[in-house]
Amino acid sequence: MNVRRRQATIRVHASFHLPGAERPLPEGEYHVVHNEVRCVSDAGAEWRRIASTVYLPAIGMRGPSSRTADISASDLDAALDQDRH
Template sequence: MSARTTHSIAHFAAPFVLGGLDGVQPAGDYDIDHDEELIDGVSWPAWRRVATFIHLPARTVKSPTSQLVAINHAELDAALQHDQENAT
């Protein structure tokens, strides 16, 4: 089975909380990786997300250490939507 990792950037205008992360994370841009696997048996290429990871700290923070933390993709989407709704 083939696998791939796609990359995106999540922008938070305000501090946020996600399960699996220690405490409140500061506002900023965060690198997000999505691990996907190819679904066999269909007549066109289709991918299924199997894991989502966030890179800590935010892109603008200069730190000698960083970590990659597994997060729930649906929870990330909900947090981003909440952030956008409250950004006005």
């Protein structure tokens, strides 16, 4: 099984909530690492996201400590979709 890690910076324009978070997270840019697995089928090969980790606090913001939070692909996509509307 082939696994890769992809890094990205996401920009969120409004505060948002992650499952398990005590309170909403502020707008800003967040560093995210996606773990993906390569899936091969008769139709071809594709990379499928199996896990994502967001680094807190947002880039350039100060907080009492830095930490990471695991987030499902669907929860991350929902937060980004909500931010776009």
